Amino acid sequence: MRKIIELKNVSKAFDGQTVLDNVSLDIYDNEFLTLLGPSGCGKTTTLRIIAGFESPDSGSLSFLGEDILSLPPHRRNVNTVFQRYALFPHLNVFENIAFPLREKKVPQDEIRGKVDEMLRLVALTGFEKRSVTSLSGGQQQRVAIARALISRPKVLLLDEPLAALDLKLRKDMQQELKNIQKATGITFVFVTHDQEEALSMSDTVVVMSEGRIQQIGTPIDIYNEPRNAFVADFIGESNILSGIMLQDRLVRFSGRDFPCVDEGFARNEPVDVVIRPEDVVIVPKGQLRGTVTSVTFLGVHYEIIVDIGGFKWMIQTTGFADVGDEIGIYVDPENIHIMKKSEYSGLFGDYSSFSNEFDELSDAESEAEP
């Protein structure tokens, strides 16, 4: 695969506040790459550096091997779909899509053909004359994509393009974007803070936190082999326990020794142990025992919180247990994932304060804030 974009040791600070910290990233031809991370971690800034709207304080950026840091945005073979679409309100759908071609003085006939083709691609045939302000969010989204794709850039940058859509539409658009990417063969650099979206759409996921890249990998790698507690927690649910690697394939946590499949750690090295909630099996006796403190029915399965020696585990199971029951649990050695200690150790993976209601409450609060 050909490398199209290469960021090397890129750093950027705003008002003395580091926003990107030594970011290095390779982007390949024809791939669907997603920048995933919580809000404020520097995703947009990374995109803006690639597009040319910001320049890094240090580091390099090359495009097909050539340094492009000095090129202004309009000379870069990269197009952007903006977070709020940035359609031109004074132009209709046709003219919005035709805009890049008009700038290049492409003949009218050719413009018509290309715009038609794009309208077909984004399923908006017949909307040419409509004013963009009269379109729904999803339709505006498609116009923005068509406009960004019409001049066939090598790379399309999409900054949280689906964030403003409702759930149902978002699912449809995810599929559609994926299809468009496949159909055009253009490299997509997609930004989202939604891990599910990232896992379902991407060829490569780049997990970011606080301006640093935490892990780069395929969705399966990222999920199964998270590199640290941050990634493990951010991607799906995880029970993260502090343990000690006694020797290859044997780890000790919660006061017991567990066989596992990881090797290559030093003897008695302190480590983080990740166990996914769906990998915990409820058994009559089990390796560990604890008391059920909360049970939530979620349709496909129950989410059960069990207090085991003061540490609260999350278990996802189709079997039922009642609050107050004492249960045993079993984890298959295959499902015990060992990670090196990191700055995130101890910050995540304990469900002590967990409560669905509390979660919703705090979500609502944070949404209410501007």
Next chain:
Amino acid sequence: MKTSAKIYTALIMLFLFAPIAILLIFSFNAAKSLSVFSGFSLYWYRELFRDAETLGAVRNTLVLALSAAVLSTAMGTAAAVGIFRLRSKVLRAAYDTVTNIPMINPDIITGISLMLMFVFVGRLFGAATSLNFWTMLIAHITFCLPYVILQVLPKLQQMDASLPEAAMDLGCTPFRAFLKVEIPEIMPGIVTGLIMAFTLSLDDFVISYFTAGNGFQTLPIRIYNMTKKTVTPKMYALSTIIFFTILALLIMTNLIDTGPGVEKQEKKERSAASKRRTKLAFGIGAVLAVGMAAVLFLGAPKKPVLNVYNWGEYISDGSEDSFDVLQGFEDWYLANYGHEVEVNYTTFASNEDMYAKLSSGAVSYDVIVPSDYMIARMREEGMLLPLDFDNIPNYQYIGESFKNLYYDPDNLYSVPYTYNFTGIIYDANRVDEADTGDWDLLWNPKYAGQILQFNNSRDAFGTAQYKLGLDVNSDDPADWQAALAALKEQQPLVKSYVMDEVYNMMESGEAAVCTYYAGDYFIMADAQAPGVELSFYAPERTNYFVDAFCIPTCCQNKELAEAFINYMLEYEPAVANAEYICYGCPNRLVYEDGAYAEDMGEEAMEILYPNLDDFGEKYEQFAFRNLSPAMLGTINTLWEELKIN
């Protein structure tokens, strides 16, 4: 609650629009009066379109407003973009505040400071006149700019910041992105700014007044300068036209600016509106462009120019079927000297205004028409040039009584133009003939509450001094104390102290007795309401004044100025002026002329030309002269004392 709210709204509306409604109605009045509507007529509109001076002022105002609007919009938009692009918040706030200062600054300060600057810079480059069209244009741009910025900046701030980035992302250079995306987005602000600048410039008086130069006079200044006489009803017609023009512009502005924060449901309409406003903007732009082009084509040709500075409404200007004296001079000059000249005619409202303008050094005029006491002062201060009477042979027609007067004892600096004097005007239907004849009428208790007195100290004290037989130019404070006592005695009888209001109060019969100038009596008598029978007499002792042509030291073309003065003494222009102004004329060709006497009528001739043989004597004895500043201060204190009671 609801009805009271309605009534309240109706009252507010009435309060706001009653003056304009009255203006509108009286612009269609067949007669001159403001108190009586004597029938519908388009007479004043016709008159308006025959008045070359006023139309010239309208043209000037439009040229200025258009140029100022277009330039300030271009500059203001650029400035707004500049401020918007500033990275530093502190700097941005600072610029924002600084650009707002001219807006909250009193006009008068802006006006004076601009004038000072122009004069200063003018001196630096040794220019004879530093005020002209261009300085006025700069002044207007200065005060329009903040308004444009204030309209454009919020539009930039409301604009989605990613729009220009999107444009650049799609292949536009920053400049193209500005043209193709930002300009259309902020267009409503630009158009609103343009229209605001236009209307602001159109009706500015204060700043224009200070920065106006030779001959370039805008409409508000011209109207202001008419107040020596009375504002003619054709100005009502003009005001009506202006009101509706501005109303139309205002409605257009409101159509254009649908305002920020449009809801989703309205989006459809908004896009239609945006198309409409783009078209409208282009429409307005086109009209302005054509206007500008037309104006440039009409630009002044290069001929020798004579700058004349005269009182408002103080020359026969072709209106109401009169002879156009200025045109007459241009024709006469061409016929006699074989080449074209152009008269640049500007007006002033008071001697003091004229004096201030001249001593600012920012303008130069070739001919001015000050009053006697001001001639004395300017002569003493060396502001006048001696005339070459070889170039003014028509001086021979000036009556002997009008020569060797105190203000120009050796007849070196002035050629008298008009004279006038104070008298008493009364309603013969209410005032007993036996009570008339001298100043005592103003003190007659029979007419208590129907008497009007001057609302300026010099004239008011004058009436008392004439009545008591005192010297009006006395420097003995006791004389003034005596006059004050008389005025205090009169006070209970006085309905009010008035200046320009005197016309309407007398015409309508609201008051029965007043004291005012003879020439103005004719205007009142012309417009008197039914049942009012105005009459006039001049007491033996009264104030006379003379206005005369002079040439100031800043004159640029003295021979041409003298030719002009000479022409003004020719039969045709002199008669036309005398008939137009209705003041006394010191020119024998006029007052000995049968046709003139017939036109004026017996009564007017008797009043204006009682016995000219002793004019000079009476003038020297009774006319107001310049008082020392100390004396003026004393009078003012006494006057305050009277007015406080």
